[in-house]
Amino acid sequence: xxxxxxxxxxxxVAEPVRRNLFQSMWTHRADYGYVLPAIVVMLIxxxxxxxxxxxxxxxxxxxxxxxxxxxxxxxxxxRAILSSAVFWKxxxxxxxxxxxxxxxxxxxxxxxxxxLHREFIGRGVLRAILLIPWVVSAVAASYVWKxxxxxxxxxxxxxLVSFGxxxxxxxxxxxxxxxxxxxxxVNIWREFSxxxxxxxxxxxxxxxxxxxxxxxxxxxxxxxxxHVTFPHLRGVSTVTILLLAVANFNSFIIPWIMTGGGPxxxxxxxxxxxxxxxxxDGWRWAGRIFLAVMLVYTVVPMAWMLITxxxxxxxxxxYPPQWWPAEPTLSNYLRLLDPRDTIGQxxxxxxxxxxxxxxxxxxxxxVVAVPAAYAFSRFRFxxxxxxxxxxxxxxxxxxxxxxxxxxxxxRWLGLVNTHGSLILTYLTFGLPLAIWLLKGFYDNIPxxxxxxxxxxxxxxxxxxxxxxxxxxxxxxxxxAIYSFIGAWNEFIxxxxxxxxxxxxxxxxxLQRFFAENTTDWPGLMAASFMMSVxxxxxxLVLQRYFVRALTEGAxxx
Amino acid sequence: xxxxxxxxxxxxxxxxxxxxxxxxxVEDGEFVALVGPSGCxxxxxxxxxxxxxxxxxxxxxxxxxxxxxxxxxxxxxAMVFQNYALYPNKSVFNNLAFPLQMxxxxxxxxxxxxxxxxxxxxxxxxxERRPRELSGGQQQRVALGRxxxxxxxAFLMDEPLSNLDAKLRVQMRTEIKRFHQDLKATIIYVxxxxxxxxxxxxxxxxxxxxxxxxxDTPANVFAHPVNMFVASFIGSPAMxxxxxxxxxxxxAVVLTSPEGWELPLSAQNTAKARKSSTSKIVLGARHSTVRxxxxxxxxxxxxxxxxxxxxxxxxxxxxxxxxxxxxxSVPPNVVIRPDETVYVEFDQDRIHLFDAETTNALAAD
Ligand SMILES: Nc1ncnc2c1ncn2[C@@H]1O[C@H](COP(=O)(O)OP(=O)(O)O)[C@@H](O)[C@H]1O
Ligand SMILES: [Mg+2]
Numbered sequence: 076x077x078x079x080x081x082x083x084x085x086x087x088v089a090e091p092v093r094r095n096l097f098q099s100m101w102t103h104r105a106d107y108g109y110v111l112p113a114i115v116v117m118l119i120x121x122x123x124x125x126x127x128x129x130x131x132x133x134x135x136x137x138x139x140x141x142x143x144x145x146x147x148x149x150x151x152x153x154r155a156i157l158s159s160a161v162f163w164k165x166x167x168x169x170x171x172x173x174x175x176x177x178x179x180x181x182x183x184x185x186x187x188x189x190x191l192h193r194e195f196i197g198r199g200v201l202r203a204i205l206l207i208p209w210v211v212s213a214v215a216a217s218y219v220w221k222x223x224x225x226x227x228x229x230x231x232x233x234x235l236v237s238f239g240x241x242x243x244x245x246x247x248x249x250x251x252x253x254x255x256x257x258x259x260x261v262n263i264w265r266e267f268s269x270x271x272x273x274x275x276x277x278x279x280x281x282x283x284x285x286x287x288x289x290x291x292x293x294x295x296x297x298x299x300x301x302h303v304t305f306p307h308l309r310g311v312s313t314v315t316i317l318l319l320a321v322a323n324f325n326s327f328i329i330p331w332i333m334t335g336g337g338p339x340x341x342x343x344x345x346x347x348x349x350x351x352x353x354x355x356d357g358w359r360w361a362g363r364i365f366l367a368v369m370l371v372y373t374v375v376p377m378a379w380m381l382i383t384x385x386x387x388x389x390x391x392x393x394y395p396p397q398w399w400p401a402e403p404t405l406s407n408y409l410r411l412l413d414p415r416d417t418i419g420q421x422x423x424x425x426x427x428x429x430x431x432x433x434x435x436x437x438x439x440x441x442v443v444a445v446p447a448a449y450a451f452s453r454f455r456f457x458x459x460x461x462x463x464x465x466x467x468x469x470x471x472x473x474x475x476x477x478x479x480x481x482x483x484x485x486r487w488l489g490l491v492n493t494h495g496s497l498i499l500t501y502l503t504f505g506l507p508l509a510i511w512l513l514k515g516f517y518d519n520i521p522x523x524x525x526x527x528x529x530x531x532x533x534x535x536x537x538x539x540x541x542x543x544x545x546x547x548x549x550x551x552x553x554x555a556i557y558s559f560i561g562a563w564n565e566f567i568x569x570x571x572x573x574x575x576x577x578x579x580x581x582x583x584x585l586q587r588f589f590a591e592n593t594t595d596w597p598g599l600m601a602a603s604f605m606m607s608v609x610x611x612x613x614x615l616v617l618q619r620y621f622v623r624a625l626t627e628g629a630x631x632x
Numbered sequence: 633x634x635x636x637x638x639x640x641x642x643x644x645x646x647x648x649x650x651x652x653x654x655x656x657x658v659e660d661g662e663f664v665a666l667v668g669p670s671g672c673x674x675x676x677x678x679x680x681x682x683x684x685x686x687x688x689x690x691x692x693x694x695x696x697x698x699x700x701x702x703x704x705x706x707x708x709x710a711m712v713f714q715n716y717a718l719y720p721n722k723s724v725f726n727n728l729a730f731p732l733q734m735x736x737x738x739x740x741x742x743x744x745x746x747x748x749x750x751x752x753x754x755x756x757x758x759x760e761r762r763p764r765e766l767s768g769g770q771q772q773r774v775a776l777g778r779x780x781x782x783x784x785x786a787f788l789m790d791e792p793l794s795n796l797d798a799k800l801r802v803q804m805r806t807e808i809k810r811f812h813q814d815l816k817a818t819i820i821y822v823x824x825x826x827x828x829x830x831x832x833x834x835x836x837x838x839x840x841x842x843x844x845x846x847x848d849t850p851a852n853v854f855a856h857p858v859n860m861f862v863a864s865f866i867g868s869p870a871m872x873x874x875x876x877x878x879x880x881x882x883x884a885v886v887l888t889s890p891e892g893w894e895l896p897l898s899a900q901n902t903a904k905a906r907k908s909s910t911s912k913i914v915l916g917a918r919h920s921t922v923r924x925x926x927x928x929x930x931x932x933x934x935x936x937x938x939x940x941x942x943x944x945x946x947x948x949x950x951x952x953x954x955x956x957x958x959x960x961s962v963p964p965n966v967v968i969r970p971d972e973t974v975y976v977e978f979d980q981d982r983i984h985l986f987d988a989e990t991t992n993a994l995a996a997d
Pocket of ligand 2: 671674675676
């Protein structure tokens with residue numbers, strides 16, 4: 076039998092299919108189901124507030140936010156704000172803050188990543204320690220640094236004096252010239268390790284062959300870095316810098332808490348990156364010294380927090396400070412954990428509230444992110460790219476501008492003063508990174524694996540659950556950690572949506588505690604420590620999944 | 633085992649036709665090779681048979697069942713993938729057991745079947761390993777094992793050997809062939825390697841640009857290619873194709889070239905040439921049907937030698953005729969030098985004539 080279907084005979088060509096957008100969307104209608112939960116959550120928490128904010132910006136409202144009486148005034152608000160000197164000054168400060176924090180944090184992170192790239196004993200431990208500040212909440216970090224900077228009893232000031240670098244402890248935070256650098260040091264402390272972890276993941280994907288080829292071609296260590304490694308890191312670097320810049324531009328907690336009430340002082344001098352142009356061995360030494368400096372920078376504040384928490388209130392307020400508590404005591408911790416004491420009751424309450432909110436957020440984030448990421452990776456439905464980038468854009472909006480509209484929305488939904496309001500909001504923090512990360516994973520899993528499973532007798536769902544999901548476990552774990560940490564540390568929304576004491580979460584509780592006990596630094600340090608323990612432990616146990624997730628998932632592209 | 637029937641199968645991606653009205657019947661126990669260049673729609677066709685992607689239109693039958701709307705799991709087929717698609721986080725044993733677990737077989741029965749399949753393929757010693765701890769050839773065996781472990785109604789294989797090195801490929805080719813004969817299995821085997829198709833298959837389906845070009849036994853496809861694409865795709869080195877003009881002179885048709893040579897056609901070829909829609913014809917000849925002369929001879933065409941490639945037991949010579957490359961094979965003891973002028977004689981009983989316009993083969997009724 077001869078079958079000829081002339082590729083050369085146009086008459087046998089079926090009519091070209093022309094489907095319009097609507098038909099195409101209809102064909103893919105099932106695909107939208109996967110991304111629907113993510114989109115709905117995003118729409119509620121993002122789209123409405125954006126609309127609301129823009130809409131309201133054209134109106135004038137009487138004092139007390141009586142929205143019914145709002146008056147349309149067109150662009151008057153914009154004219155007013157753009158001609159206000161305060162606005163420009165604040166914007167200038169914000170730009171300064173954003174650029175210096177981002178650039179320095181990125182460079183320090185890059186330095187650490189390069190120094191940690193080579194295998195050596197204790198590398199894993201070192202990496203883990205350097206990562207701790209990243210998971211500590213901004214509220215706790217602010218209090219710890221505020222205590223370090225304290226103009227009377229701060230350890231930094233005391234150290235400067237005892238090394239003969241200053242006559243008396245300087246007062247950085249109250250000095251207009253030093254307050255911004257002092258705050259930037261704190262900010263960088265918290266976020267350089269994010270750059271480090273991203274870039275470490277990026278470094279792992281630099282092809283060894285290329286480096287060896289460059290070596291054979293006679294490239295020096297610096298040339299190899301500049302011509303091979305660095306270009307390879309461009310993608311990760313862009314994402315890292317973007318994320319840092321957006322976070323810095325929108326950040327608010329560190330300046331707010333640190334300048335609110337207490338005096339302190341700061342020294343940015345610890346973290347100079349030395350220029351090195353020596354041969355390979357010199358590089359290695361430079362790397363070690365650099366790591367040692369970064370280790371001191373990372374560890375000293377945490378150590379001082381611990382040491383202070385073991386002192387009595389009296390011992391903490393001494394000058395010069397007791398480097399080691401003369402009479403170490405656990406009383407600060409016992410008080411926080413004592414259910415008979417009112418402070419203990421409150422603390423335990425806050426603790427369980429934080430647990431509940433964080434765990435719920437984490438579970439929901441995974442449940443929402445996994446199908447969405449899968450659909451973005453596998454399906455080709457119309458609007459896919461648009462929706463994907465819309466999700467990623469979430470982090471571009473500063474939390475503060477959403478406060479009022481979200482509060483109004485939550486009131487309308489009846490969620491004010493419930494943990495539901497927080498869970499719904501926190502869900503959207505983790506989703507962009509989660510979806511991006513998991514999509515990277517699914518992109519890397521060959522579709523043939525699922526096809527094989529379906530041929531082997533699995534349904535679509537079984538193929539996903541039994542074959543694809545297990546392969547994305549690191550991504551799912553990373554997503555979970557990220558969501559948990561974000562929820563555990565969040566402050567602004569918690570402070571806005573909840574005003575009943577029995578519902579508060581730890582960061583808000585901590586801030587309340589401080590407002591009422593301004594001088595109980597050991598108690599505050601103990602509380603900061605207790606608050607950091609769950610996230611730090613969780614992170615230290617699971618951080619290798621995080622690194623793996625970044626390497627295998629997102630960074631690969 | 634069962635027969636597999638495709639009826640007017642179409643698959644489009646946007647406005648691109650990946651598979652265009654393909655109809656094909658694979659008889660029970662038959663080994664059919666689906667062959668064609670990269671991107672011609674072979675994988676898509678196979679995926680449509682498996683039900684892995686939704687079909688734009690058409691029907692698929694396996695046995696007497698219309699499976700067009702069935703899920704892959706309900707079609708009862710096995711498939712071997714080009715990249716093996718072994719489950720990376722499962723041991724070899726669990727990879728083989730997976731299809732049986734999905735069918736909810738008893739544990740001891742699964743164990744028995746897995747070990748039997750492993751024994752057939754000589755991979756018993758690998759059962760506890762992970763796929764990434766295996767060599768390419770071993771992974772290939774495991775992939776085959778996963779298809780073998782249950783008895784499906786048909787096997788679909790998508791370039792299963794293309795990731796192996798040449799030696800292993802030849803060895804596995806024999807094994808798959810053997811396995812087809814032992815099991816009397818219905819196999820649809822996708823490959824871009826025409827040699828693989830020719831050596832293994834009972835029948836081959838040649839595809840190009842989403843269309844099925846020819847479906848026949850390898851011998852028939854080789855001897856009677858239906859168009860210029862099939863003619864040049866099947867056989868190595870490829871069939872030489874020389875564009876010429878056909879002029880009627882009395883009873884006979886004479887092929888003429890701008891370079892001045894003429895080739896009067898035999899009666900049978902004249903009949904074929906008359907079928908052409910225009911006077912433009914393409915003359916096709918396989919290397920083994922062309923003879924070379926050092927001196928001018930009757931019916932021989934002058935040509936210039938381009939390259940000479942001795943392979944040991946046969947020497948391939950490429951010559952230029954009218955700017956077209958013509959492959960010729962000669963015994964190894966013949967002395968020929970590049971740039972030499974030689975005279976090419978075609979075997980009129982074994983040349984092919986194609987309509988230059990439609991590219992279809994010209995046949996004498
Ligand atoms: N998922 C897809 N989306 C768009 N086009 C596709 C898709 N899969 C295949 N194609 C196109 O269909 C044609 C046939 O592809 P394929 O069947 O994979 O070819 P082969 O297996 O013969 O190399 C190619 O042109 C390819 O680009
Ligand atoms: Mg293919």
